[in-house]
Amino acid sequence: MGNVTVSIGGRSFTLASADGEEAHVARLGRLIDEKAGAAGVAGQTETRMLLFAALMLADELHELRNRPAPSPEAPTAPPVPAEVAERLGRIAAHVENLASLLESEAASA
Structure with missing residues (x-):
């Protein structure tokens, strides 16, 4: 002590x-x-x-x-650089085109 x-x-x-x-x-x-x-x-x-x-x-x-409990905020993702966002947009468009081609091939078979 x-x-x-x-x-x-x-x-x-x-x-x-x-x-x-x-x-x-x-x-x-x-x-x-x-x-x-x-x-x-x-x-x-x-x-x-x-x-x-x-x-x-x-x-x-x-x-x-x-004191009111603080509202939990959803975690925010860091900002995506414009170049990366543009590239992802092109990839998404390409994937959509491929999906459309596959759907049309499946419909004609």
Whole structure:
């Protein structure tokens, strides 16, 4: 177990954390400190300051959870160069001509 000291609203709190999680806990502490600062509650009682920071974080989480899911877009193919499109058009026309010839031969047989 490791210990991490975080500063929230100008007050220091020492927390226990799992080994290897110290940096993560410190980042979370900074996030809470930012929320407390944004709420303008720095200097309030610890309980009130942490309550406001928690409410702001809960509001953000609520917004994220209730955001409409992005609509899945069909993957788009990269643009086909004009030269390739022209060549494919000629090939398609040739295949159609061959199909017509085969159909007419089958009809006359």
